[in-house]
Amino acid sequence: MPTRARERLVEAAENLFYTEGIRAVGVERLLATSGVGRASFYRHFNSKDDLVVTMLRGYDEQWRHWLEQAVAERGGAPLAVFDALAERFESPDFRGCASINTMVEVADTTSPAHQVAAEHKRSVTGYVEGLLVSAGYTDPAALAEQFVLLLDGAIVTALRERTAEPARRARAIAASLLR
Incomplete structure (x- = not known):
C-alpha cells in the first residue's frame, strides 16, 4: 500500500x-x-527548496484553475477577475498570494522558487490578456499588465485591510482603463 x-x-x-x-x-x-x-x-x-518549487507549481496550477472557473461563472468578462478576488479576500484563511509571498521571502531573482513564482505572475498576465483579446480590447498586452498590477496591489492591500474592498476599488480603476 x-x-x-x-x-x-x-x-x-x-x-x-x-x-x-x-x-x-x-x-x-x-x-x-x-x-x-x-x-x-x-x-x-533533494532539499526544502525543491519542495518549495514543487509546492509553487501546484499552487500555480490550482490557483489559475480556480480563477478560470470563477471568471467563467461570472460571465467571462475581464473585470470578473476582480469580482473573483473579492470573494477570495473574504475567506477567513486568506493570506495573500503564495507567489507574491515567495518573491518577498526569496528576493534572489536567480532562485528557482523566485523564478517559479514570477512565472505564475506571467501566466496570470497571459490569462488576463486572453480575456481582453476575447472581449475585443485594443492593446490587450498593455492592459493585461495594468490589470495584474491592480490585482497584485489589491491582494496586498486586502491582506492589510482584511476586507474585499481593495478588489472593488481595483475593479473600478480597471473599468476606467477599458473606457
Whole structure:
C-alpha cells in the first residue's frame, strides 16, 4: 500500500508555507506535520527548496484553475477577475498570494522558487490578456499588465485591510482603463 509520502509533504508545505512563511517553517516541522520520515523526504526532494518549487507549481496550477472557473461563472468578462478576488479576500484563511509571498521571502531573482513564482505572475498576465483579446480590447498586452498590477496591489492591500474592498476599488480603476 503506497504511503503517499510525497503528496503529504506537498500538502503540509502548501498549508504551512502559506500560513507561516517559507523561511519560518523548517524541515523538522514539515516532517512532523506530514508524518513523513527524513529518509522518505529526501527520496522525494533533494532539499526544502525543491519542495518549495514543487509546492509553487501546484499552487500555480490550482490557483489559475480556480480563477478560470470563477471568471467563467461570472460571465467571462475581464473585470470578473476582480469580482473573483473579492470573494477570495473574504475567506477567513486568506493570506495573500503564495507567489507574491515567495518573491518577498526569496528576493534572489536567480532562485528557482523566485523564478517559479514570477512565472505564475506571467501566466496570470497571459490569462488576463486572453480575456481582453476575447472581449475585443485594443492593446490587450498593455492592459493585461495594468490589470495584474491592480490585482497584485489589491491582494496586498486586502491582506492589510482584511476586507474585499481593495478588489472593488481595483475593479473600478480597471473599468476606467477599458473606457
